[in-house]
Amino acid sequence: MNIKLNPQSILTTFLFVIGLLVIANLFGIYARFNLDFPHIQSVIRLVDVDTEMNVPTLYSSFAMFVASALLALVGYMHRLRKESSFPWFGLAFIFTFLSIDESSEFHEMLVGPVRDTLHTSGVFYFAWVIPYGLLAIVLGIAYFRFLLNLPRNILGLYVLSGCVFLAGALGLELIGGVIAQQSGTDSFIYAMSYTCEETLEMVGIALLIYTTARYIVQVFPGTQIEFVKSK
Incomplete structure (x- = not known):
């Protein structure tokens, strides 16, 4: 069986799923503040983008x-050409870690220890943003030259996807920290804040997937993913 990559169809599919998840989350927020049906909290938890171990978390981890x-596929194909592949495998490792982190809540476990150690509040109320933000800066510096060597259209798309993702994951998380400390994590304004935050994260990853698929089509034209039976 051969699979041909169609970047536009991939992006459309992911954005469609994201749209459904955001609509379901907004319904959950409405239900939380306006409805009082039996077991409604179980339904809300299932679709809440700020709750771990549910449908949105499963989607984000999968994406x-x-x-x-x-x-990793790009890295493998560059290796076959005897070209530099390490940066691609490095990025693959980073997003494997983020996928695991998304489902395991590792970054949430850092909040208490970092907050207690550094006595953070306000924008750093969710203190995990400090180590992760520093890591993002280090990775940005380490990958700067690598990015500049990419085709210009691909570079622009990768920068866009990174900015969208970080605007949600770090930017709105900082704002959400202020809101959470002042209004509480059960407030409506905080619910809207984390909805925007998680939406940007999901869209950023969708753009990253689209850009990588487009890079494969552009740099390795005619590439097909083939599955064969082992002998």
């Missing part, structure tokens, strides 16, 4: 794994 797999 990051897809991004990792495509990046």
